[in-house]
Amino acid sequence: MGLFDKIKQAFTGNKPEEAPAEDKYEAGLEKSRSSFSDRLNALFANFRTVDEDFFEDLEEMLIEADVGYQTAVTISDQLREEVRLKNVKKPEEVSQVIVQKLVDLYGESEDSEDNSLHYAESGPTVFLFVGVNGAGKTTTIGKLAHQLKEEGKSVLLAAGDTFRAGAIEQLQEWGRRDGVPVVATEAGGDPAAVVFDAVKQAKEDNVDVLLVDTAGRLQNKVNLMKELDKIKRVIVRELPDAPQEVLLVLDSTTGQNALSQAKEFNQTTDISGIVLTKLDGSGKGGIVLAIGNELHVPVKLVGLGEKMDDLQVFDPTKFVYGLFKGLIDQPANATETD
Ligand code: GDP
Numbered sequence: 001m002g003l004f005d006k007i008k009q010a011f012t013g014n015k016p017e018e019a020p021a022e023d024k025y026e027a028g029l030e031k032s033r034s035s036f037s038d039r040l041n042a043l044f045a046n047f048r049t050v051d052e053d054f055f056e057d058l059e060e061m062l063i064e065a066d067v068g069y070q071t072a073v074t075i076s077d078q079l080r081e082e083v084r085l086k087n088v089k090k091p092e093e094v095s096q097v098i099v100q101k102l103v104d105l106y107g108e109s110e111d112s113e114d115n116s117l118h119y120a121e122s123g124p125t126v127f128l129f130v131g132v133n134g135a136g137k138t139t140t141i142g143k144l145a146h147q148l149k150e151e152g153k154s155v156l157l158a159a160g161d162t163f164r165a166g167a168i169e170q171l172q173e174w175g176r177r178d179g180v181p182v183v184a185t186e187a188g189g190d191p192a193a194v195v196f197d198a199v200k201q202a203k204e205d206n207v208d209v210l211l212v213d214t215a216g217r218l219q220n221k222v223n224l225m226k227e228l229d230k231i232k233r234v235i236v237r238e239l240p241d242a243p244q245e246v247l248l249v250l251d252s253t254t255g256q257n258a259l260s261q262a263k264e265f266n267q268t269t270d271i272s273g274i275v276l277t278k279l280d281g282s283g284k285g286g287i288v289l290a291i292g293n294e295l296h297v298p299v300k301l302v303g304l305g306e307k308m309d310d311l312q313v314f315d316p317t318k319f320v321y322g323l324f325k326g327l328i329d330q331p332a333n334a335t336e337t338d
């Protein structure tokens, strides 16, 4: 059974106890959901028959919805074939098939991916956060530190962004708010030295999780990559199994730009997962499809709003439901048994 059918069964069957209440995903993806269905409706309003022009517009619409070029082409090609086979003429009849294709395509790429965050079996776990300025690294660290603490874990933060003005203070402010210690140096200091001290302290104090902030920009790209490399080497030298995660933080509001950043980082740094921020403000939730199909790096955390608990561990089923709810057909007469 494809993901589409699984979701349909879980959410439209007579099993209310299994259907999630209005949750963070539904709320955080509202903009994406409405912009997608608006686009779909506009497309259908323009066409009376399913012809070649229709498919061209569909492709364009999918690309604009940020599902990625490759995904858009794949879907419209599969749809052409299906429409031919089933002899479909009315655009409305294709609507369900489009959503089904999107969901299943998404399911295919996600099934093979591990969305969970990995922790050390013993000793400190280290998560290294990388990404361009403004992506949401420091905010994500602040929110995650709070959540880990709530779970009863001890947390330490390392202010590895010594380059950007105010970056150290921003992380220290999160540390105060979360009640979590922060290892820092003065602005302009050596980030690798800060990370070295932080790892040492994490080992001495037997800290559960060390979250390492890094600079998003240096004098140039080569320097940045060299520095990330150096930071990683310092960590590995002290804790051979660390970092358990190297998380690339991406701002979803930048759409395709986020995707090219991801490709670039992925070429030079070993990324273990992606944090997709600001999904609440973007209407570009489709980017998750593009990441899944074109990048093959699992999304591990999503930022669905500004509140502490709006940072969520990525749940593909909830995400897809949040994105396509309402477009996934409700059965006219719900006669299914449980
Ligand atoms: P950094 O340069 O990568 O460390 O980015 P920051 O953590 O400083 O974040 C840049 C801006 O994005 C801040 O104003 C954050 O409040 C905002 N931000 C980060 N994550 C989210 C999110 O998930 N949703 C929303 N709405 N804003 C976010």
Ligand code: MG
Residues within 6 Å of the ligand: 137, 138, 139, 161, 167, 213
């Ligand atoms: Mg920062």
